[in-house]
Amino acid sequence: xxxxxxxxxxxxxxxxxxxxxxxxxxxxxxxxxxxxxxxxxxxxxxxxxxxxxxxxxxxxxxxxxxxxxxxxxxxxxxxxxxxxxxxxxxxxxxxxxxxxxxxxxxxxxxxxxxxxxxxxxxxxxxxxxxxxxxxxxxxxxxxxxxxxxxxxxxxxxxxx
Numbered sequence: 001x002x003x004x005x006x007x008x009x010x011x012x013x014x015x016x017x018x019x020x021x022x023x024x025x026x027x028x029x030x031x032x033x034x035x036x037x038x039x040x041x042x043x044x045x046x047x048x049x050x051x052x053x054x055x056x057x058x059x060x061x062x063x064x065x066x067x068x069x070x071x072x073x074x075x076x077x078x079x080x081x082x083x084x085x086x087x088x089x090x091x092x093x094x095x096x097x098x099x100x101x102x103x104x105x106x107x108x109x110x111x112x113x114x115x116x117x118x119x120x121x122x123x124x125x126x127x128x129x130x131x132x133x134x135x136x137x138x139x140x141x142x143x144x145x146x147x148x149x150x151x152x153x154x155x156x157x158x159x160x
Contacts, residue, residue: 003048008033010153012041013050017150020054057149065113067120068144071096071127072137073108082132083107089130095123106137 005013011031015022022030028038045051060068075082083101090099090110098111110127114120120138128136 003044003050005050009041009045009050012038012045013151014153016042016051017153060113064115067112067114067117068141069112069114069120070139070141071110071112071124072106072139073110073127074105074134074136075107075132076134077132078107086130086132090127093123093126095119 008031012027015027015030024039024042025035027042028035031038033041042051073086075086086108087099087101090096090108095112095114096110097113098109100109101107102109112120112123114123124136124138127133
């Protein structure tokens with residue numbers, strides 16, 4: 001049976017997105033319920049898959065990853081086995097931070113980070129030589145104008 005979100009669930013999700021480190025007592029206070037049912041709701045949201053994890057957001061540049069780039073990968077075959085094999089391949093590459101399968105001319109869009117341009121070029125050479133890769137086109141980023149890792153939770157839009 002699908003889990004139906006109510007207004008309190010939405011408030012819990014919003015508060016945890018804003019600050020995933022707060023205590024259950026603080027979360028309960030913010031959403032207007034007592035701590036025990038708040039904890040039960042959070043656990044139910046986790047078990048239902050609405051909350052997939054908790055993590056710290058790190059500054060790539062401060063950690064030495066000066067290059068952020070995108071690689072557009074076109075495969076020779078779009079057979080499901082080849083798509084799945086490529087996805088498994090890129091999961092093994094730590095510099096590939098995101099992998100999106102696309103419709104259209106490009107099969108995959110990869111967001112990559114690297115400490116320098118030569119390291120990124122080596123990654124592109126590896127990708128180009130990967131099984132079933134027809135070609136790889138890249139583009140370097142100049143700056144990030146928006147990075148918002150949260151899901152918009154407007155109650156009036158989602159509750160209706």
